[in-house]
Amino acid sequence: MAIRGDGALVGTVAAEVATATATHGGSFTRLESGSGVFDADLVLTIAEDDADPQAPSSLAAAPHAASVDHTISGDHAISGRGNASTARNGVVATDGVVDGRDTTGEEDDESFRVSREDGAVVVEAACDRGLLYGFFHVVRLGEAAFSGPDLVERHAPATALRMLDHWDNVAVHEVMGQVERGYSGGSIFYDHGRVRTDLSRVEAYARLLASTGVNRVAINNVNVHAREARLLTDDLPHVARIAAAFRPWGIRVHLSVSFASPITLGGLGTSDPLDPAVARWWREAADRVWAEIPDFGGFVVKADSEGQPGPFAYGRDHADGANMLAEAVAPHGGLVHWRAFVYDHRQDWRDRSTDRARAAHDHFAPLDGRFAENVIVQVKYGPMDFQVREPVSPVIAAMPDTRVALELQVTQEYTGQQKHAVYLGRQWSEVLTFDFAGPDGDRAALPPTSVAGIVARSGGIVAVSNVGDDEFWTGHPLAQANLYAYGRLAWNPAADPTALLDEWIALTFPGAPADVVHTLHEVLDESWETYERYTSPLGVGFMVRPGHHYGPDVDGYEYTPWGTYHFADRDGIGVDRTVATGTGYAGLYPQPWASVYESLETCPDELLLFFHHVPYTHVLHSGKTVIQHIYDTHFDGVERVERFAAAWDGVAAALSDDGGHTGPGHAPRPGDTAHAGADTAGADDGRAGPGRTTPAGAGSGARLAARVSERLAEQLRSAIEWRDQVNTYFYRKSGIPDEQGRTIF
């Protein structure tokens, strides 16, 4: 192997390759920049400045094309720059190209070209970041990278901003714990109220994220408490240490900040965004941050939301607030991620005219065009709050003159909290491929009117991380698949989520027997739909225990100020959000969706109760009544989990055997005692890679198998609880018996 080029991340790649060859054998040569191309099975090289810009080997003019590989077909959002053409030895493939005002400069070019000729592979990138992603691309393919016909492919991400938000607290919050909505133990960044001294776990995490394509990380909770606010000031040297751990992996660090910081940290009497002293305070704060961390990413802000401070207190709007911050960070090239999750969390449940689903649209759509160039409005995928099923947020399509980011939730707050095996790739794919222009398009194609098409342009994709200091990173070992799929979908939103699942399985359990692979696929592939079946029905959402959000409580939020109601009575259930007779929310969508959702005839079954209040005897498109659908899905959901658990029992023993299929064993890095399968990159590098589904050491496979077994047992218990509570609740209310006479309490 040979590596050629300059740039910090080239060193990262070189170190990876050096370690791999030291472990597995083979030779490795690091070439000077400007050297001739080396004759090796794998060459990783930065494109030379003097290369012929028209030559197919030069990235500067690499042609763009519709994809031909299974993960990257026909994304319209990425077709703006060039025309498809054939390359010298095969095809040219493109994952995506950012097309918009945030087009990155060449120094931030993340694309790479892969060519294979007679089994020898050359990865060429304009910049070191592209080389890193190219390296991981080859690692992901493994042996397959070196076999097959000659080809030339170019790969580039669909969007420049692929971000993970951590809701980590520095100090343990007395109610929310150390990681708000975290189900994977404590924070990898903080311990005992301080930034950890030993950041080796963060280094491993950075490598893991880079292998999936993530390139931005916000390291603290959007609910910024007193201790966490000081990350911006007193703790800057420690934030710089975290940034240094991410930097070799092409990942920039962001901070969540409190809008009240000028008061709480600066001692000012106000945080009014139009107050010059406030603006000055933020400028100086930004100056200090960038002085310490030159490649700092920017600020994430949750303002005027669920009790967080914001511009409303001063009679200002969100554009006023965001733009003031944007001005402070602009000289440094910084970004402001401003969350659109704004609603009245002190709503009166008696008031049926107020609709939380409308809130973000009502607050933000009128502000379109008023946000500064470096403000990104960050919108949750649905209008409510990360439910198992929601319609796509209409805000995404409502702000064409604003940089809009999509916010997903990898951490399974409302989807089983990493106690339930729920693979969310399919949900996210549905969201990303949703086309505001109408339901009849090709889902694999991503037109500019699709969610991915809109956000890839300039705002990017953000998600809440599911990682903690757990032995398996994610509490439930199989929840690693979500972290993996998130990064891969952010790179290529058109990717097939089931293929990504199989990719994760193959990388994480290499050499596993076919029955193990089959079982992993079976447990996870339709797990999202399964979870939906045994929880809240037909898009109505919630029905969870208030506060922690785990487990059923049908009326848990029904009479609360949170705006999350189902309005079930003895006759029917659902929220009338039609224009004709309801809250008018359906009318916030462009056509044809406004009409599709407005009409009982065309509204999709899975969203029926989100848009309509219907009698229990209403007949769905499926031909079943609503009440019978509730009973049937809940019985079926539990049966599916029973099958998952039984299937797992059948293969757990095979996984408990550490030998054979779990790849090369070796000691993990110092301090990295829990390098688990989510570390799916570096399959061939001989370090703790996808060959390692378990922490190193004897019995690690057994621990993973046992952990999954324990979680599946809890999932089954919980699913039964959901089934029985939901069925009993609706039977007690409707009085309508199950057609099949099954047990309802």
Next chain:
Amino acid sequence: MAIRGDGALVGTVAAEVATATATHGGSFTRLESGSGVFDADLVLTIAEDDADPQAPSSLAAAPHAASVDHTISGDHAISGRGNASTARNGVVATDGVVDGRDTTGEEDDESFRVSREDGAVVVEAACDRGLLYGFFHVVRLGEAAFSGPDLVERHAPATALRMLDHWDNVAVHEVMGQVERGYSGGSIFYDHGRVRTDLSRVEAYARLLASTGVNRVAINNVNVHAREARLLTDDLPHVARIAAAFRPWGIRVHLSVSFASPITLGGLGTSDPLDPAVARWWREAADRVWAEIPDFGGFVVKADSEGQPGPFAYGRDHADGANMLAEAVAPHGGLVHWRAFVYDHRQDWRDRSTDRARAAHDHFAPLDGRFAENVIVQVKYGPMDFQVREPVSPVIAAMPDTRVALELQVTQEYTGQQKHAVYLGRQWSEVLTFDFAGPDGDRAALPPTSVAGIVARSGGIVAVSNVGDDEFWTGHPLAQANLYAYGRLAWNPAADPTALLDEWIALTFPGAPADVVHTLHEVLDESWETYERYTSPLGVGFMVRPGHHYGPDVDGYEYTPWGTYHFADRDGIGVDRTVATGTGYAGLYPQPWASVYESLETCPDELLLFFHHVPYTHVLHSGKTVIQHIYDTHFDGVERVERFAAAWDGVAAALSDDGGHTGPGHAPRPGDTAHAGADTAGADDGRAGPGRTTPAGAGSGARLAARVSERLAEQLRSAIEWRDQVNTYFYRKSGIPDEQGRTIF
């Protein structure tokens, strides 16, 4: 004034009197023991040993009599020792006499005799504790003690054990806070994870309790966490300091202990009560405690309950567990309070055959006769958990060969959490006067078959305290009335609770204008019934928010493991606890109650849903249907609170005026910054007495008035929330409209 006699508490009384005379004028003489009776307006004296035992002035032969005073009429439980007779100048009155195996020795005699002749009063007691209570008796009467016809009265408490349990944690519990179910700020005993250095607040509290008659205090939470367990060992010197603060006021200190202490503190491998090493560990622990605190009271134990450790883990029963501890403390005269609050808190809500209401009876009744002499089985007043309305626990009557204590809850866990003004004296009086022999007796008479008659005999009365480090002691200033009434009812269970309320008002707001007094009475007198009207109906209980137990959530506990269900469906509501078709709980009562509760015809309306599942259209004895009763009581309950709030608004200004009616002002003791009206003793002593309804200092009356106004506003908000949620819930379920067409959502 003159004081004669020896004994530590005589010094306490002397100090009180000295302070009073120094402030208000008058002379005070402390006489040697053996001196002749002094000629003074008030003489407080210990009875001389050489006094003629037959003379009416000698306590040793003081005649016992049925009471003639308004607080102490005809308690059968206290009539066992002597016969009524007239004394030289008037009547002989007796509050109560302990009649049972715990009859205290003369050194613990708490009785006192009061005689008045020509306006001069002599208080004579066999022991210093009696003298202290006699002193407070005179203080309580104020000027009235010195006027009226000559008389002789003897007073003695109905029971020797009048105890308050504090659910205080040393360290702040992350969920339960510092005081579990505490609504009055932090603990007066602990701060920052340690026993407070400054115990002046505890000293003030001790005086306050002594004035009401309380003589035992357990100082830590029955849920004994790791930090609190060490009170028994490492912290003994600090517990001794607390005991020293209580000692001058005749109050002995108890500790709650963890049954697992031999493991967690002693390093043993077991806490099996039949293991000799375990028994030895407890003996040695007890020896250490009593070596440090010779008058230590004993241990309080919550075992095998809600997750606390206990003997079940070793296949032993509660008698095994309690008797082992009893043996350890017996050499020191110590007691073991063993709580009967044992039930399955992991019940399956689907299982209608299991009934939490049965649990204490099922666990404990079979053990009657097996408990050691110094074990007291402590039984909550109802079979569930301190609800606003429950039937009296049948366990109280089911263990004739066991010392049974009644447990009440002064802290308002389920009754408004000291945000709602709820005077509980009436509830406790109903419980204490409940006669297991039947409903037709004279409620003012307390036969041996009454709750008071049973528990006064030997087990005594216990309650959970409502005090914290709040400025007003109890969060809601008016909640002080509960602390006062509790102590007074424990002394004399036959007392009229409304008279006690008026007594508290007169002592706490001396000289207040008539409209203030009237309003205080109006707000509090029927406040318990008012609270009942706007919360869970007809004895069914709960319907509170899980966890913190504040505010409505009709289904909050309906599908939980806690055993607290209402089983409402579209047709009806209630728990069938009959013998004929239900859980059989009704049959646990002696006749006639078993039949009264079993029958729909005779079951009292207020307990209907506790014993029966009925249709919403069932007609109550009141003539209303169940559903209309629910609507009517909930509308009416809110209207009552509206009247309370309006009435308070009318008098708050008068209270805000510090002058005039709030009694003599002076500086409180050092450190006692919040000596509030609950300090109802010492009216005439010139210290922070009942003349002080508010903390000392300018504006304190205004702060009290404002605090009550703020609480009433919250009570009204909360009552409206209860009304609307309960009414809406049952309207949605039943579909039956309100006859009066009022607004239901």
